[in-house]
Amino acid sequence: MDLTEKKISGEDIFDGVVLHVRKDxxxxxxxxxxxxxxxxxxxxxxxxxxTDDGEVVLERQYRYxxxxxxxxxxxxxxxxxxxxxxxxxxxxxxxxxYVAGKMICIGEFYGSxxxxxxxxxxxxxxxxxxxxxxxxxxxxxxxxxxxLDEAFERAMANEFDDAKTHLSILKAYIMLKK
Amino acid sequence: MDLTEKKISGEDIFDGVVLHVRKDxxxxxxxxxxxxxxxxxxxxxxxxxxTDDGEVVLERQYRYxxxxxxxxxxxxxxxxxxxxxxxxxxxxxxxxxYVAGKMICIGEFYGSxxxxxxxxxxxxxxxxxxxxxxxxxxxxxxxxxxxLDEAFERAMANEFDDAKTHLSILKAYIMLKK
Numbered sequence: 598m599d600l601t602e603k604k605i606s607g608e609d610i611f612d613g614v615v616l617h618v619r620k621d622x623x624x625x626x627x628x629x630x631x632x633x634x635x636x637x638x639x640x641x642x643x644x645x646x647x648t649d650d651g652e653v654v655l656e657r658q659y660r661y662x663x664x665x666x667x668x669x670x671x672x673x674x675x676x677x678x679x680x681x682x683x684x685x686x687x688x689x690x691x692x693x694x695y696v697a698g699k700m701i702c703i704g705e706f707y708g709s710x711x712x713x714x715x716x717x718x719x720x721x722x723x724x725x726x727x728x729x730x731x732x733x734x735x736x737x738x739x740x741x742x743x744x745l746d747e748a749f750e751r752a753m754a755n756e757f758d759d760a761k762t763h764l765s766i767l768k769a770y771i772m773l774k775k
Numbered sequence: 776m777d778l779t780e781k782k783i784s785g786e787d788i789f790d791g792v793v794l795h796v797r798k799d800x801x802x803x804x805x806x807x808x809x810x811x812x813x814x815x816x817x818x819x820x821x822x823x824x825x826t827d828d829g830e831v832v833l834e835r836q837y838r839y840x841x842x843x844x845x846x847x848x849x850x851x852x853x854x855x856x857x858x859x860x861x862x863x864x865x866x867x868x869x870x871x872x873y874v875a876g877k878m879i880c881i882g883e884f885y886g887s888x889x890x891x892x893x894x895x896x897x898x899x900x901x902x903x904x905x906x907x908x909x910x911x912x913x914x915x916x917x918x919x920x921x922x923l924d925e926a927f928e929r930a931m932a933n934e935f936d937d938a939k940t941h942l943s944i945l946k947a948y949i950m951l952k953k
């Protein structure tokens with residue numbers, strides 16, 4: 598069965614600084630029509646940095662959309678046309694000050710594929726060297742570290758509620774500890 | 776340091792069928808102001824169903840926002856006021872026809888906390904009994920099964936690019952196989 602939905606017409610609802618909202622009329626697989634409201638997004642990257650001592654570098658950051666402080670790994674949106682690995686290196690340096698000797702891709706995900714075009718690529722960063730961080734003007738975050746073993750136990754106990762952090766900790770632990 | 780951002784004023788940008796977009800002016804931790812564009816969301820649930828034979832029940836579904844068919848576990852939005860566990864049971868039955876003798880919560884996540892209020896609760900469903908599925912009118916999806924061991928290997932090889940599916944497979948495998 599062809600599950601594809603075909604665009605009939607489209608409408609720009611809102612073009613903001615970070616949000617770009619679209620509403621399309623589509624043809625469903627059975628020939629009927631429906632509407633699809635969704636968010637355009639350039640994509641994002643995240644990095645799980647592991648120090649030579651086996652500590653994960655984490656951040657506490659206030660997230661206005663959900664109204665609370667989340668514990669997360671470093672992450673950020675792609676600049677237009679930016680390479681994903683370069684974006685990951687940039688965000689790691691800006692937010693934590695770390696530069697990685699080694700970075701490998703450990704997967705990708707769509708965080709909310711029914712609504713949001715955003716695709717997030719995950720990197721594991723090791724062989725870390727500490728330099729100065731360079732936060733964006735409106736960015737406020739606290740950096741701290743936690744042993745990877747403890748982070749894994751906390752992830753299994755559901756103590757991380759950010760998708761990229763939850764997932765990257767599990768994958769990094771399975772890859773590095775087995 | 777208090778990382779909280781305080782709302783100064785707010786504006787409703789768009790109230791659609793599924794998307795509700797807001798734009799607020801906020802006070803940052805340093806006293807400056809900034810704007811925050813974000814999506815209001817009622818929340819969602821997902822279910823990783825495991826048969827008595829150790830197979831994961833999966834779905835192929837076209838996701839218009841990202842323009843491709845994704846392999847996912849059953850999931851759906853909460854109805855207004857709906858209990859999360861009840862919503863998980865409803866979505867499992869509607870999409871796959873399965874009713875679970877046992878359902879436990881295996882965690883929660885925000886898929887895109889900078890933009891989207893949506894909080895997704897994950898359930899592991901076992902002791903499955905097959906009944907009839909009852910899809911929504913504009914829902915088209917194909918249900919299939921895969922051994923949990925194979926799903927885990929594929930997740931580690933980055934073959935699942937949906938966050939809830941990627942994460943639930945890893946957590947279910949670690950919980951059931953250790």
